[in-house]
Amino acid sequence: MLIYLPIAEVSVNAFVLLGLGGMVGVLSGMFGVGGGFLMTPLLFFIGIPPAVAVATEANQIVASSFSGVLAHFRRKTVDLKMGLVLLVGGLIGAALGVVVFNYLKSLGQVDLLVRLCYVVFLGVVGGLMFIESLNALRRSRKMGGSPVKTRRERTWVHALPFKMRFRTSGLYISVIPPIIVGITVGVLAAIMGVGGGFVMVPAMIYILGMPTKVVVGTSLFQIIFVTAFTTLLHATTNYTVDIVLAVLLLVGGVIGAQVGTQIGTRLKAEQLRILLAALVLLVCGKLALDLLVQPSEIYTLGVAGGH
Amino acid sequence: MWRWLLLCLLFPTHAIAEEVVLGLSSDEVSITTRFDGDEILMFGAIKREEPIPDGPPLEVIIAVAGPSEPLTVRRKARRFGIWVNTDTVEVDAAPSFYAVATSGPLTDVLSSTEDLRYKITIDNAIRSVGAPSNIQDSMAFTDAVIRIREDAALYQHLENQVAVDQQTLFRTNIDLPANLTEGAYATRIFLTRGGKIVGSTETVIDVRKVGLERWLFTLSRHQPLVYGLMSLAIAILAGWGASTAFRLLRER
Numbered sequence: 001m002l003i004y005l006p007i008a009e010v011s012v013n014a015f016v017l018l019g020l021g022g023m024v025g026v027l028s029g030m031f032g033v034g035g036g037f038l039m040t041p042l043l044f045f046i047g048i049p050p051a052v053a054v055a056t057e058a059n060q061i062v063a064s065s066f067s068g069v070l071a072h073f074r075r076k077t078v079d080l081k082m083g084l085v086l087l088v089g090g091l092i093g094a095a096l097g098v099v100v101f102n103y104l105k106s107l108g109q110v111d112l113l114v115r116l117c118y119v120v121f122l123g124v125v126g127g128l129m130f131i132e133s134l135n136a137l138r139r140s141r142k143m144g145g146s147p148v149k150t151r152r153e154r155t156w157v158h159a160l161p162f163k164m165r166f167r168t169s170g171l172y173i174s175v176i177p178p179i180i181v182g183i184t185v186g187v188l189a190a191i192m193g194v195g196g197g198f199v200m201v202p203a204m205i206y207i208l209g210m211p212t213k214v215v216v217g218t219s220l221f222q223i224i225f226v227t228a229f230t231t232l233l234h235a236t237t238n239y240t241v242d243i244v245l246a247v248l249l250l251v252g253g254v255i256g257a258q259v260g261t262q263i264g265t266r267l268k269a270e271q272l273r274i275l276l277a278a279l280v281l282l283v284c285g286k287l288a289l290d291l292l293v294q295p296s297e298i299y300t301l302g303v304a305g306g307h
Numbered sequence: 308m309w310r311w312l313l314l315c316l317l318f319p320t321h322a323i324a325e326e327v328v329l330g331l332s333s334d335e336v337s338i339t340t341r342f343d344g345d346e347i348l349m350f351g352a353i354k355r356e357e358p359i360p361d362g363p364p365l366e367v368i369i370a371v372a373g374p375s376e377p378l379t380v381r382r383k384a385r386r387f388g389i390w391v392n393t394d395t396v397e398v399d400a401a402p403s404f405y406a407v408a409t410s411g412p413l414t415d416v417l418s419s420t421e422d423l424r425y426k427i428t429i430d431n432a433i434r435s436v437g438a439p440s441n442i443q444d445s446m447a448f449t450d451a452v453i454r455i456r457e458d459a460a461l462y463q464h465l466e467n468q469v470a471v472d473q474q475t476l477f478r479t480n481i482d483l484p485a486n487l488t489e490g491a492y493a494t495r496i497f498l499t500r501g502g503k504i505v506g507s508t509e510t511v512i513d514v515r516k517v518g519l520e521r522w523l524f525t526l527s528r529h530q531p532l533v534y535g536l537m538s539l540a541i542a543i544l545a546g547w548g549a550s551t552a553f554r555l556l557r558e559r
Contacts (some may be wrong), residue, residue, distance in 0.1 A: 002343035002485060007527060011343055011485030059538050066546030108381050108392045144556070228539050235535030239527050245536045250542065254549030257464040291389040299451035300392070302379040 007242035016046060017248040018159055025256020026121045028064065031276040036061050036194035039249065041118060042282055050111050052242050054101075055234035056195030059246045061195045061227045064253055065220045070218030075092035079168035079214045082178060083221040086154075086200075089179035093186020098233040101191050108302060112291075117192050117287045125198050128279030133273035140211040140270065169210045169218075182222065190230050195252075197222040198280075315466045325365070326354045327508040336483060336492075336514040344485040347371075347512065353498065363501035365474040366409065366416035370427050370480035370497075371481055371512065373404030373461075374490030375434075380448040394441075396448040400434040400530050403488045405456075408465035408479045418502035425504065427497065429462050430452055460484040 003014040028035035036057050072078050079203055104110045160174035186195035200219045204210045206247035210218070236239040264272065284303045317403040320459060332348035349369060353387060359365075378401045407428060409416050427434050433449055440450075456462040469479040489510045498506040516524050527534040 001341075003340055004338055004342040004447075004485065006516060006523045009486065009488060051383040059542050063542035063546040063549075066543050067550040068546075070547065070550045108379065108395060112389075112391050117387070181464065203319055228542075231539055231542075232532070232535040234536065235527070239531060241527070241535060241538050243523060243527075243541065246538060247541065247545070250545045254545065258549075258553045277466060294385070295383060295390055297451075297455065298383040298390070299455065300381050300383070301455055302381060303454060 003244065003248070005052075005245050006049075008048050008056075008245060009306065010047060010049075012046060012048070014248055017245065018252040020046070021041050021249040021252020022256035022259075023252075025064075025253035025258075026104070026260035026263065027256075027276075028253070029257035029260020029262075029278070030267070031260075031272060032235035034065070035253070037118070037122060037192070037198060037280070038283060040114075040193040040295045042117060048242075048245065049240075050114055051105065051238060051240045051246070054114065054191070054241045055231065055238060055240040056229045056245045056249070057193035058189065058234065058244075059241055060249045060253060062231060063225055063246075063250045064257060065195060065224045065227065067254055067257070069161040069169070069217060069220040071208065071223060072145070072220060074167065075217070078217040078221050079166055079216050080221070081164075082166045082169055082171075082208075082214075082219070083218045085175050085178045086182040086185075086218070087225050089182020089184075090186040090189070090222055091182075091229055092179075093183035093188075094190045094226050094233065095186075096183070097187040097190025098230065098237060102237060111300075114192060115287055115291060117188070119284055119291065121188070121192070121199065122280050123285070125202070126277050126284055128202075128297040129273060130277035130281065133270050133277060137270040137274065169208075169214055181207065182226075185222070186226050186230075189223075189226050190233070195227055196220075197223060323457075325498055325506045327498060327506055328352045328354050329496060329510060331494075331512065334510065334512055336487070336512060337517040338487065338515065338520055339493075339517055340519055340522075342485060342487075345483045346485075347483065348478065348482045349481065349494070349496075350476070351496065353475050353477075353506075359474050362501075365471065366411050366499045367469045367471055367479075368410070368417060368427060368476045368497040368499060369406075369408045369469060369479055370432075370482070370495045371404070371406045372402040372432060372493045372495075373488060374492075375400040375402045375512070377401075378452060381450055382448065382451075396442060397443055398433060398452060400451065401452055402432055404461050404480050404483070404488070404492065405429050405432055406463040406465060408463075408468045408481065410469040410471045410477065411467060413466055416499050416502065417497075417504075419558065421499070421502065421504050423494075425497065425507075429464070459486065461486070475551055483514075483553060487514055487526075 001014045002011045004011045020039065024035040024039045027038060039060070040053050041093045043057065045052055056222060069078065075187070101110060104113050160176045162175045163172055164175050165172050185200045188194060188196045188199060197219050200222070201215055204215045204219060205212060231241055329349070329351040336345050336347070353365065377400040380396050380398055382391045382394040384393040388394065399442050415427065420429055422431055430453070433452060453462055460482070463482070465479070469477055471477045492514055494510045494512055496508050515521065523534075
């Protein structure tokens with residue numbers, strides 16, 4: 001069943017979109033990630049203009065994060081204060097990101113920027129995750145137990161001024177690192193059309209030293225607002241949010257996420273992480289290959305004026 | 308007397324003598340949510356007060372052009388090992404859709420001077436004034452526009468696709484692809500004899516988004532903030548709905 005998307009101005013099969021939404025939903029449910037980093041490149045592959053894909057995906061992430069954060073609120077695993085500090089950074093970052101995005105769009109390099117961002121971030125995160133979970137798997141085979149946790153050391157993070165107490169996370173740290181993390185994620189959200197959870201979650205654990213149980217809920221909380229802000233910015237400056245596309249992806253996504261959660265509970269954590277890392281590297285490899293190999297058509301058409 | 312006869316031979320009165328009476332299966336194309344392309348049947352007759360003139364047979368050319376807009380054409384080149392956009396040429400006006408249907412091989416039914424004058428073939432319908440001085444091969448960019456749009460079925464060469472009966476009745480089908488942009492599609496019909504245009508007529512096919520498509524598109528352009536807030540409201544509602552629905556399902 002073909003559906004004409006009013007903003008993207010292309011006709012696509014509704015079932016393909018529902019299927020994509022469902023597939024990415026299953027993965028996001030299994031691995032606890034937003035899935036934006038998978039969905040946006042997939043939308044490129046099926047012929048949605050990159051600018052529309054990025055803006056619409058931001059809108060879809062609002063829905064999936066909202067759905068996810070409700071469960072975390074019920075379990076009280078959201079550090080609201082930390083979330084708000086991250087949010088301040090996130091909004092600054094998103095505004096910066098949209099400015100950069102629009103500037104590069106006028107230069108005709110937005111496609112390249114988005115793809116390069118994907119290759120770099122997916123490569124780094126996927127690679128680190130793969131190595132880390134491979135080690136964890138080997139350790140658990142050797143010793144059959146979890147490694148001894150060393151006490152958190154005092155790093156440069158603790159030497160900065162403007163300290164603040166975060167009760168839910170049990171932290172007393174400067175607000176500068178969370179704001180910087182927030183800005184980074186905001187920029188990524190605007191440029192890549194992702195929530196940024198795959199960057200924020202490791203940063204919260206390894207840089208800020210937050211306890212793992214509040215990390216996912218807090219990052220989801222922040223992501224809702226940053227992606228909502230990004231959606232509004234794209235809608236008002238680029239007119240690239242396609243609501244019909246978003247709804248189709250949403251429907252598939254929310255159903256898939258619930259199925260994925262069920263599958264996820266039956267797999268071991270290390271196996272899950274290796275699978276996710278392999279998936280991330282696969283998407284990264286495909287995008288990198290597109291940049292390296294000569295494209296079949298070296299000319300592209302764009303609307304003049306670069307608005 | 309002789310002079311009058313000579314004048315008649317030099318300036319034949321075909322242009323007035325042969326007129327096109329045109330019919331369209333529809334002069335409106337509505338882009339709905341379920342739009343997946345459309346087909347327009349064009350037919351017509353040639354009205355004349357005199358018998359069919361001698362000489363080369365009557366041929367028909369039909370050209371349908373979507374709204375023209377300026378385009379930016381970019382070319383990729385390998386820089387630092389990856390493919391990036393390097394050269395850019397602005398094309399001043401290129402139709403978003405263009406179909407030329409003819410009743411015979413194009414070179415037989417239309418002379419190149421007439422083509423230039425009326426801008427009938429795709430190459431002449433695209434206007435490109437000048438490329439920046441650092442680009443030598445600006446023609447390659449115009450060719451790329453034609454190639455890319457031909458692949459997308461947006462530009463169509465339909466040679467021998469107009470059926471002409473008894474030099475009087477003609478008909479053809481034009482397929483409109485699914486990825487159509489809206490606007491006024493100028494439709495021109497030319498009658499030719501021996502490559503010379505002897506008659507023509509024009510009409511407009513109106514292509515527009517209707518219903519939900521129209522409403523969403525207008526809202527997104529005229530009240531982008533409202534549109535953005537609406538998108539968010541839908542997203543939040545869907546997220547909340549899904550979470551609640553599955554919680555209820557699990558509790559049962």
